[in-house]
Amino acid sequence: MTDARTLVAEAIERPRDHVPANGTIETVEGWDSLGHMRIMLALEARLGRPMETEEILELASVEAIDRLLNGGSG
Amino acid sequence: MRLRWNRGKPVVLSTERFDLRSVSQRWIARHTFAWSENEQVMAGLELRAGGWLLRRWRRRFAKADNRNHLILAIFDKQNGRLVGYESVNISGGNIAFIGVAVGDTDWWGKGLVVETRAALLDYLFDVRGCTRVWGTPFGRNFSSIYNYQRLGFKKEGVLRKGGRSANGDASDMVAFGMLADEWRALRAENPS
Numbered sequence: 001m002t003d004a005r006t007l008v009a010e011a012i013e014r015p016r017d018h019v020p021a022n023g024t025i026e027t028v029e030g031w032d033s034l035g036h037m038r039i040m041l042a043l044e045a046r047l048g049r050p051m052e053t054e055e056i057l058e059l060a061s062v063e064a065i066d067r068l069l070n071g072g073s074g
Numbered sequence: 075m076r077l078r079w080n081r082g083k084p085v086v087l088s089t090e091r092f093d094l095r096s097v098s099q100r101w102i103a104r105h106t107f108a109w110s111e112n113e114q115v116m117a118g119l120e121l122r123a124g125g126w127l128l129r130r131w132r133r134r135f136a137k138a139d140n141r142n143h144l145i146l147a148i149f150d151k152q153n154g155r156l157v158g159y160e161s162v163n164i165s166g167g168n169i170a171f172i173g174v175a176v177g178d179t180d181w182w183g184k185g186l187v188v189e190t191r192a193a194l195l196d197y198l199f200d201v202r203g204c205t206r207v208w209g210t211p212f213g214r215n216f217s218s219i220y221n222y223q224r225l226g227f228k229k230e231g232v233l234r235k236g237g238r239s240a241n242g243d244a245s246d247m248v249a250f251g252m253l254a255d256e257w258r259a260l261r262a263e264n265p266s
Binding site for chain 2: 032033035037040050057060
């Protein structure tokens with residue numbers, strides 16, 4: 001199972017502890033526009049497919065990324 | 075640097091790190107023409123890199139008049155360098171459509187758009203009396219989508235295959251909108 005916090009942390013080049021489970025684009029330092037692009041590309045690499053636009057638009061928080069990766073397992 | 079202007083009043087905005095000043099279509103085309111060779115920059119605009127003629131590059135920009143069509147060049151306060159621009163088209167008297175380009179890639183990922191666009195929203199809502207500001211980034215322009223979301227714009231819809239990407243394929247675009255009351259509420263929560 002892929003960990004959303006780890007994926008975000010690696011994409012923005014911060015330690016995992018830097019990214020709380022309830023983190024969002026507004027609250028996680030380093031989750032900037034470039035970081036966001038890296039997160040989206042890392043997600044697509046992990047999923048093995050390009051994401052739909054509607055999916056992309058939902059991904060503004062760690063929880064949303066977790067839902068996409070793990071089907072809402074939290 | 076001297077900026078000449080004939081129609082309407084010049085627009086000058088200032089943020090912590092940047093100055094924004096209205097410029098003409100000709101000025102912005104001439105000063106950003108080198109960006110047309112930069113693959114990274116052009117990919118963000120969904121345009122092909124290289125092979126542009128200056129007159130064709132200039133036609134990409136609206137003829138700015140400081141009334142309904144604005145091009146605001148963004149300058150780094152530290153050194154006066156041009157780093158990007160915001161474009162604004164106001165229709166119906168109070169609905170503004172916006173776009174942005176950051177040609178200095180050293181500024182990518184450093185909050186330039188969030189900072190400058192916040193000042194632009196203040197201007198459009200408070201000075202120009204706009205009721206609505208909106209934009210339509212490409213669906214795969216992750217950085218641009220981030221900037222709209224980070225500022226609190228609401229997603230209003232996906233324009234399926236609403237644009238053409240640099241490789242000629244039809245691509246989704248996303249309509250993001252902000253109303254004046256929404257922006258004022260966000261500003262009240264977070265004045266910075």
